[in-house]
Structure formats: C-alpha cells, structure tokens
Amino acid sequence: MRFIEFDLYSDALCMGERTKGGLLRPCCRTIRYSQISGALRKKFGVGDIHAAGYLVDGNGYNRTNYLIYSPRERVSGVSKVPLQVEFLTNMRGKVYALENDSTAGFPDRFVIYMGAFTSKGFGLCKLKKVAVIEAEPPAKGVLRTRIPLDKLATFNVRRVIRAVHGYLFEPTSPTTGIYVLSLFEGSEVVAPEFLISPVRRR
C-alpha cells in the first residue's frame, strides 16, 4: 500500500466546521478525508480517490482570521444578519492520497479549489507532489486527520486504541448524502507514521 505525499499551500482557506455558533462559523484545523477527497474527485472527475491530510506547524503558518460576511436573500436582495467566518491565511498542509489507477497519473503540480467562499477568492490550493511513500510500518500515535470508520483499512489504520468520534459527510448522489461515523484527530491509533503524531499524556 503506497501513498502520494503532497505539500498543500493556500493564501486563504475557509474549511468550515459543521458546528456553527449561530453567528460564528469556525474553521476546521485539519484536512479531513471528506473535504480533500471530494475536492480531488471534483478536480479529476474520478470517484476512486482517497486522501486525507493535516496542517503543518511553522512560523506564521495557518493564522486564524475573521471575515464578516452578510449573506443576501437572492430573491428580495435583503441582507441577513452578518456572520463572522473564521478562515486560515498562509495555510500550509500535507495531503496523502492512496496510490491507485486514479491517482498514479496525477501531475507533479496542480491546483484545486477547496472549502467555502471560492467565489470570493478563497480556497485556491496549490499541491506539489513530494514523494511516494509506503504505508508501513504502522506505529502507535495520535491521529492528525479525520477518516470515516469504513475507510480506516484504506489508510492502513490497524488498530484504534482510544477513539475520538465525530461525523463526516459522505455524498450518496450529487444532491444527497449521509453523515458517517468517523475517527477524528486526537484518537490514539496504530497507523502509518505519516498520519500520526507522538502520544501526548492526557
């Protein structure tokens, strides 16, 4: 089992959490399976793409910013209550896509659109292929991304020691979908080293 490693860059990215604090729309601090796989599938027009990733720490990377946004009623043209939207600037991340017939031919550099407000200049992500790596050997650590439970084997997650659960959206057709139980960042797992960070005492 091999994965293609990409560096991901974006000037401004808004990966909205589903949780919404009424007038605040928080931003997700990892690159979840549903989001990156969906964006890649849309870009390349194939369904058999499985990818996940996370943000990279570093000086000045992934700074949180806020955008005040007032969605407008399309028919009446009246603005609704303004919302505060969180987004990341100078975003840096890593993305790992399972190597298969659909992904083996990915170019070394390409761009995708991901997240919200793409019509307002957000979400342009540049991906650069770094390496092709083996998903071995699995080690014990803390998961850095979000993966649906039924996709754990795809990412060679061998064992879940302590789960942190949540739900990810899985499309069932172009207009419908369902929320599936998933493993979230912070779970203790035995998984390929590129997906985990060392266990920190709770």
Added chain:
Amino acid sequence: MQLKELVPELHDALKLTVLEHDVSEWNEQEVETFKDFLPIDTETWKGITQHHLGFKIYPTEPDTFYLCVADSLASHVTRIGQPGSVEYRLNKPWRGPEEEKDPRLKETEDIIRLFSFLQTDPEWAEFCREYEDLLRTRSEDLRQGLNVTSLYTHCKLTGQFYRILRNPLLFPVSPTEIEGKTGEEVKALYGRNYFEKWQLVVSRCRFRFLQKPYRVRDLNVFAALEELMKEVSTSYADNVLLGTSNELLLVLSDEGQLSNIVAVAHRRGFWVEVIKARRPLKELKPNPEGMIGKTLENLYDLPPQIPPPICEICQSAKADKYWPEDYLLSRLGLCPSCQQLLSQNPLASVIDLLCEIDKAKMEEILKEPTREELCERCFALRAEGTRLHKLDTWGKEAQNKVTWVKIKLDFDRLQETLESLSGGEVSFSVVAEFQQDYYRFLEQFTGQIQRTFRHRNVESILTDFFCIRVDSFRQAFGVLQVYYELLRVFFPAFLGLEKSPLRISMVCAGAKFPFFEVWNILEDGPDDVFVSLQGTRTIRAPIGGLELLVRAASLRYPKSALHKLTRIEETSETLAELTFQDRRDKDRSTYSKLASGLRPSLGFSSIFTFARLMED
C-alpha cells in the same frame, strides 16, 4: 432491641484516646476504670476490638474479617517501610508539619464520655458531629513518616472499602471459614483473599460532552455535567475516591458497576474516557495508569450513520428541531396567525409580519433570529434558558472584558508528585487526604475570587471554572495572586516542583469571544500557569514562575514603553527580542525590570504577552 449493624468507620475510635488501640493490651487499672462504660453489646464494639490480625482478639466472624481487610486497604501504614519516632502532629507531604500537640483524649471523664456516647450505638455522621475536630487533627498513626493522613480520612475510607467488599457474591467468606479458627488460620485466609482471590477495579473516568457551545444559553451543558457528576457521586458514594468537576477516580467491585456508570453518562448525553485495571487487593494503586493490565477506552453511544440535517451543536444526532421557531411555538403562547407563520417559515423572513404583541414576547430572540437545526437534547438544554445570568448580561455589551479561569488537577502528575514528596508508594488514604485539602482549596479560591472581584463580577460555572468580568486585562494577575496565596497555604510543596499537579489556565477575552474557542484553550493548556489573550497570545510559565509573575505584575511600568514593545512585536517577534536585549541594561524602569522579574522562567513570547496585558 435489635442490634444495629457494625459501623466500620468507628473501628479506630480508641485512637482518639491515650488508651492502647488493642483492648487486650490495657492494664488492670484501665480495665477496672472503664469496664462499666464499654459499649460491649454493640456490633461496632466488635469492630473496634477485632479488626486487626495482630490483636489478641482477631476477626472471628465475616463482618470483622471484611473490616480487617478494608482497614488494610485504607491504611497508609501498610505501605511504608521504616517509620520514625512518635510525632503527634499531622505532616502532610504537600503541606508540611502542623503545630506539634497531642490532641488525644487524656482525662478519664473525657474517655468515659466517649464510651458512653459509643453505648448509644451512633452512626458515623452522629459520631462526626461530636468528634470531627479530633478525628481531623489526630493522625492515623503517630509515628514519623506515617502521620500523613488524619484519622478522619482513614476511618471514612475504611467504611467505603468495607461496604464495597461486604458483597458475599463477589467476595465470599463464610462463617465456617472463620469461627473457631486459630489466628494462624485466619491469617492464611486473609492472605489468600488479599493477595490472590479478591480483586477490585480501579478506574478513572473523565466525562466529556459532545456539544460545542458557542452561546451563553448553550453553557447549560455544564449544568448537565454537574447533575451527571452529582448522580454518579451519590449513587456510587462509597466508590468515589477523588473527584474534580468532570473526572472521578473510582474503586469498583466489578466491571458491571463501571458499565452502569458509563450508561448513566450516555443517557445524559456524555461520552467517557476510561482507564481501568482489575487486580488483586494487594496490587491496587490509587491510579490505574500505574497498574498492570490497564486498559484505555473512549466510550461513546453513537449511531453509525445520521441522515441530514445533523445537529449544529453536538454533531452527533439528527437535527429535528428548528431554533428558534420550535421554541417560540412551544413555549411562548403565540396567537394563531403568528403560530401559522412560524410553523411554515424561518423567523428571520417573517419578522415584519408578526403581530406587535407576539414580537414583544420574543424581544430577546429577535436580536439573533438566525435559524439553527438542533437535536432533541441540545434543543432541550438551550430551551431551559440560561442559568448564568451575569454572563448573559455581560455578553450583550461588546466592550465588556472577561477572564475565564479553570483550575485543573492532573491525576497522573498528582500520583508522581505524592510519590516523590512522600518518598514511597502512595496509598489510597493519602489520595483521600489530598482530596479533602483540594476541596477546601477550591472553596477558598471561590470565596477569595468573589471577595477580590466582587460577587457581582464573578460567575461560577463549575466548582473549578469561573468567568470574571474585569475592567482591564491586567486584573487577570489578581487571579494569579489569589491562586498563589492559596497554594502557599494548602500546597506549599507544589511551588518548589518542576511540574505541579495543579494547574491554572486563563483566557482574557471580550465577553463576545466564542465560548467554544475559550473551552478548547482552557482544556488544552499543559502548562502549570497558562494565560491566553484573546486566543492568540499566551503566557506559559512553570509553577516556579508563578511567584515571579505575581511580583512582576505588582510593579508599575511606563505605559509608553510597554506600548512600544508590543507594537514592535506586532511587526516582528525577533525584532522585539533584539530590542529587548539591547535595552535591558539601559531602560531600568521597563526592560530591566521585566528582564530581572520574568526572564528567568518566561520565554520572550510570554514576556511580550505580559507587556500587552499590563498595558491594558
């Protein structure tokens, strides 16, 4: 008259006096003086006289046998090697020795009064009403190194273990195994049960909620957490050894009890982080983390799939309620036409069409009419209305500033600390003794914070979690001052540690700053002292830096210099660092003062945050 059952907590009642603990060791004169006053007809007297294998009168029936085992489990004495000479005062490793005095009853009439009271066959609570002060000042053992826990703690804990063990199905001991047996035979039975056969589960449960509360009214989840903790602590009162506002250390007779506790949490909408280990009594430790065969689990009760829409607050259930429409329709008694409008449209789109009477009823809701899709549980929590009225009021004014304060107790670090401070294995009784001081510390902290910042400016959310309205963020150091003073009183030994088991985390932010961000910051901070400014800048200090911080905050600094420093840092942290290094010898009123006061324990980033807070 029917005899009352044995009251296990009273087994060491003789330790309150200067008499020998073992009645068979009394001299003739003592026997003669007290024989007419002894409560010999009570089961409790059997417990007092027969709870030791070392006594001439050893356990002769199942109840005193259980008591004997419980006494060992609750004892600090059995865990320590060579004790020292007699010392009457308590000497807790985290607090140091108390004033030297022998608190025991010495006068004959006082001892007779004790026996006469025991003749009334009192319950533990009744006994405490008379003798609690004495129980709390008399140590479990008078020898140096063993005088760590009070008799009160030991007796209470013995009662807890006794009731856990007195379960013939799980811990069988028949009268025929004990009655008429020699001391050696009873000792052998004790050994078999204590070292091999009888096993208990030690477990640590941390209760966590799925909700991500952003608004004040969603903080009802903390009230739900408090109710859950109350339910578990009441139903399993004997099993709880140590507790914080969301975590319990439990000793359980079997794993079924643990499953029941987890089921209670699931029923109330919480998930549970569990560490547990089941071992023979001899191998039990007051923290499962250090036990052989421990297992770690996060226990949820979640469906594999949820059809949309999903609840916006907990993200773990189907949303079948609309906020605020369903709330308005079910609670406010609206007129039929408004009801019809709201049942078919989002509030925001029909505000102008509502009648004035109904609009007046929903004045508060109209300030934030955005529709949210919620599940039954989150809807019910929100519909209860906020209990945090002060916080609700502060949140309405954007310019209001607040400081969120969370005191945290790290169980693992506590175990390590107690081991290093007491120089040996930590017993259950030491942890139980610590708990009492910890609760008193929290009580005093709450009171002191309310006095310092005025009651009207302090919202207590949990026993260890507060929100304080402040005029300026520099007042946050007032909280640290209170914390430091109380640590000096209750846990002075912690101040000299590299890492403290007690931690304080604070977030200084506007009252409208989203709560869930605050909660994430408070939960995550691994530092002994952690102060976050608006979630972006932080002060991180070891416990040794607390005194320096408090002292540095009491000094005055020229505001313009602080302002300049923070502005430079906004451009570049490295430039600010260089400026700081350059001016530390030239500008004595600011840089030099900050450097000498804080630099030994704080990084530059923390010093810059300190400057920002002081500038406010």
